[in-house]
Amino acid sequence: MDDLLDDFRVYGLAAGHSQRTITAREQTIGRLARDLDLTTATQNQLTSWLAALVAADGRPLARSSRATYRAHLAAFYGWMQDTEHRTDNPAMKLPKPRVPRAVPHPVTPDEVTRILAACSDPRARMTRAYVLLAAYEGLRVHEVAKVRGExxxxxxxxIHGKGGTDSTVPLHPSVELLASRMPARGWWFPTTAERAGHVSRVSVSQAIKRAMVRAGVNGTPHSLRHHFGTQVLRATGGDLRTTQRALRHASPATTAIYTQVADDRLRSAVNGIPM
Structure with a gap:
């Protein structure tokens, strides 16, 4: 099994998958291997395995998480078949959980101000930079962690984004000021661990969340990216194409969900209906 997983990892690296994706798939297949023989598992067995999955606290697994597990199985067994480790693909027709489309939950501009105020202590200098990059450039936490002076x-x-894609976004004035105070070369947020590199996405996420708690703001670190997308949509008068470009979404359908929280024209129209 170890050799099989090593080969699958090498394939992922060759295909340009992110380390996060490779690790997540390895963890899923490793978990599966503790319950089933990877080389003989049937579709019915994989279906039963997916159905029995529960969250760490024992509650039923969220549909989005179940869909992620299914995707990992599909990737693994598709590779098994392509590389002739198996002649069939038992994951090809696994049930597809219907995942409800998420609705953005942005923090407000006032709440961003409060979060930044909660980072006024010099010891929170890096956290303040994290917040600025997420709220005014729309960076995800793993993208924040990888910012370099170059x-x-x-x-x-x-921005070095999902799937190894690079794109650019104009600098917000507050981030332009931040850049003047950060290293012109190398990682902005180097790790303090023995290995060289940047801080982890988990460290970024936890630091931002602590600042939100100090500020008394509900939400997640990703709510700062939602703030960015919502504000761009409003500033452009509802221009989805420009907002898609700013958020770096591959599909306009993903950007379209922001209209559910930022359609000021619809809100004004409804409020204007005579009573």
Whole structure:
């Protein structure tokens, strides 16, 4: 089994998958291997295995999590078949959980101000930078962790995003000021551990969450990215194409969900109906 997982990891690296994706898939397949023989597992056995999964606290697994597990199985057994480790693909017709489309839950501009105020202590200097990048450039926590001085140029920030894709977004004035105080080369947020590199996405997420708690603001670190997307949509008068570009969504359908929280014209129209 170890050799099989090693081969699957090498395949993921060759395909350019992120380390996060590779690790998540390995963990899922490793968990599966404790219950079933990977080389002989049937579709019915995989279906029963998925159905029996529960969260760490014993509660039923969320549909989104179940869908993620299914995707990991599909990737693994698709690779098994392609590389002739198996002649069939038992994951091909596994049930597909219907995942409800998420609705953004942005923090408000006032709440962003409060979160930044909660980072006024010099010891929270890095956390303040995390918040600025998430709230005013729309970076995800793993993207914040990987920012380098070389990514800032010509009034833009280059973002190393999901799936290994790079894109640029104009610098917000507050981030432009931040950049003038950060290293021009190398990681903005180097790790303090023995290994060289940048801080982890978990460290970024936890630091932002602590600042939100200090500020008395409900939400998650990703709510700062939702703030960015909502404000761009409003500032452009509902221009989905520009907002899609700013958020770096591959599909306009993903951006369209922001209209559910930022359609000021609809709100004004409804409020204007005579009583």
């Amino acid at each position: 990514d800032i140029a010509h009034g833009e920030i280059r």
